[in-house]
Amino acid sequence: xxxxxxxxxxxxxxxxxxxxxxxxxxxxxxxxxxxxxxxxxxxxxxxxxxxxxxxxxxxxxxxxxxxxxxxxxxxxxxxxxxxxxxxxxxxxxxxxxxxxxxxxxxxxxxxxxxxxxxxxxxxxxxxxxxxxxxxxxxxxxxxxxxxxxxxxxxxxxxxxxxxxxxxxxxxxxxxxxxxxxxxxxxxxxxxxxxxxxxxxxxxxxxxxxxxxxxxxxxxxxxxxxxxxxxxxxxxxxxxxxxxxxxxxxxxxxxxxxxxxxxxxxxxxxxx
Amino acid sequence: xxxxxxxxxxxxxxxxxxxxxxxxxxxxxxxxxxxxxxxxxxxxxxxxxxxxxxxxxxxxxxxxxxxxxxxxxxxxxxxxxxxxxxxxxxxxxxxxxxxxxxxxxxxxxxxxxxxxxxxxxxxxxxxxxxxxxxxxxxxxxxxxxxxxxxxxxxxxxxxxxxxxxxxxxxxxxxxxxxxxxxxxxxxxxxxxxxxxxxxxxxxxxxxxxxxxxxxxxx
Numbered sequence: 001x002x003x004x005x006x007x008x009x010x011x012x013x014x015x016x017x018x019x020x021x022x023x024x025x026x027x028x029x030x031x032x033x034x035x036x037x038x039x040x041x042x043x044x045x046x047x048x049x050x051x052x053x054x055x056x057x058x059x060x061x062x063x064x065x066x067x068x069x070x071x072x073x074x075x076x077x078x079x080x081x082x083x084x085x086x087x088x089x090x091x092x093x094x095x096x097x098x099x100x101x102x103x104x105x106x107x108x109x110x111x112x113x114x115x116x117x118x119x120x121x122x123x124x125x126x127x128x129x130x131x132x133x134x135x136x137x138x139x140x141x142x143x144x145x146x147x148x149x150x151x152x153x154x155x156x157x158x159x160x161x162x163x164x165x166x167x168x169x170x171x172x173x174x175x176x177x178x179x180x181x182x183x184x185x186x187x188x189x190x191x192x193x194x195x196x197x198x199x200x201x202x203x204x205x206x207x208x209x210x211x212x213x214x215x216x217x218x219x220x221x222x223x224x225x226x227x228x229x230x231x232x233x234x235x236x237x238x239x240x241x242x243x244x245x246x247x248x249x250x251x252x253x254x255x256x257x258x259x260x261x262x263x264x265x266x267x268x269x270x271x
Numbered sequence: 272x273x274x275x276x277x278x279x280x281x282x283x284x285x286x287x288x289x290x291x292x293x294x295x296x297x298x299x300x301x302x303x304x305x306x307x308x309x310x311x312x313x314x315x316x317x318x319x320x321x322x323x324x325x326x327x328x329x330x331x332x333x334x335x336x337x338x339x340x341x342x343x344x345x346x347x348x349x350x351x352x353x354x355x356x357x358x359x360x361x362x363x364x365x366x367x368x369x370x371x372x373x374x375x376x377x378x379x380x381x382x383x384x385x386x387x388x389x390x391x392x393x394x395x396x397x398x399x400x401x402x403x404x405x406x407x408x409x410x411x412x413x414x415x416x417x418x419x420x421x422x423x424x425x426x427x428x429x430x431x432x433x434x435x436x437x438x439x440x441x442x443x444x445x446x447x448x449x450x451x452x453x454x455x456x457x458x459x460x461x462x463x464x465x466x467x468x469x470x471x472x473x474x475x476x477x478x479x480x481x482x483x484x485x486x487x488x489x
Contacts, residue, residue, distance in 0.1 A: 028324070049456050051343075052366075052370035055453050056453075057371060062273060081397060223338075
């Protein structure tokens with residue numbers, strides 16, 4: 001849903017990385033798309049691990065009303081604790097002097113993500129395999145330290161199953177907790193498997209770590225932008241065929257999801 | 272006055288400013304130009320870069336292709352120039368290389384960006400960084416010396432403790448300072464590393480003391 005807020009700024013909040021040069025790229029790409037649409041007075045990005053940091057961003061923004069959208073995959077430690085603390089937010093709307101800050105939901109929990117996962121998986125197959133003979137695995141990080149870490153992906157998988165999915169099976173898997181993505185051959189019984197990483201960027205985890213767990217690479221490669229050739233699908237393992245794609249957060253339609261989180265905030269809170 | 276207008280006002284036609292490793296200049300016709308300061312006297316042969324995106328890519332890696340996560344680390348690539356007649360676009364291009372640094376200086380110069388003591392930054396950390404604020408003052412000094420002074424071009428305005436006076440940064444003639452009003456993610460990470468080492472040494476020494484106090488069989 002497009003918005004018209006020429007007197008407001010949009011601030012996209014990302015994690016960023018001190019190790020991987022591609023982590024912040026989707027934020028910048030989506031910011032550029034949204035800025036060119038002219039829906040906001042200005043569009044900015046700020047990061048936890050890159051510059052401009054959450055702490056550096058305020059002098060850059062000249063509008064007095066700012067919508068903050070976390071470009072994060074789930075609600076959790078970052079969106080509930082780190083971002084509010086570093087940005088000094090006190091609730092959905094924070095007033096600081098003449099500055100009014102609206103803190104929107106993260107992109108990953110937007111309902112559009114469900115359809116996007118299916119769309120990405122079908123695009124990857126590109127008609128070369130029948131979805132009814134294919135399992136869709138949505139893969140995330142997962143950590144035994146936080147039971148909420150798998151919730152966002154489980155929600156997406158349940159939503160896809162509840163709809164009219166063309167895929168034979170839809171399941172979730174994780175890097176660091178069961179069901180492990182490294183066990184994809186045991187977790188699925190179809191000849192074809194398509195794996196969509198539920199991550200914001202083609203960074204350390206989705207581009208470098210998961211391919212090793214899947215068996216596509218024998219060891220972590222250089223970052224995507226530092227390689228001459230992006231990986232080619234599909235990958236054959238005996239009688240099984242595997243497709244592995246870019247992080248869901250790199251999809252250009254995420255720019256629309258970011259804007260829609262602003263519209264959702266207005267609809268919910270009527271600021 | 273907008274930030275872009277402020278930038279234009281600080282750079283009248285026919286003048287130049289040094290800004291970190293950049294040389295900013297205003298041509299006689301009023302257009303803005305930026306290039307590496309070490310290319311200041313290069314007459315030709317510089318690659319023209321005309322977009323924010325391309326400048327961000329330029330600043331992302333060093334001459335050897337290595338990732339530069341800290342934009343104010345020395346090592347900005349040479350051999351390019353960027354030129355525009357629009358002050359807002361010029362500011363956006365500078366932000367691609369030094370994100371937010373002009374805005375920070377403009378706010379600081381007006382007294383609107385008070386420095387944050389290191390202890391306050393470290394003290395609010397949670398999760399894996401909670402340990403960072405256990406460093407002592409000598410370790411904090413070491414962090415500033417070994418990490419900040421050695422690897423970053425910013426001038427530090429933040430004090431270590433709440434009660435310490437903040438350093439006042441002033442702009443020398445012909446320079447725009449790269450200002451640091453609060454310790455960054457690299458400093459917090461290094462503080463955590465120093466704290467971890469100190470803790471393991473301390474644990475080690477406790478074990479040693481315990482061993483010393485434990486009677487040994489002859």
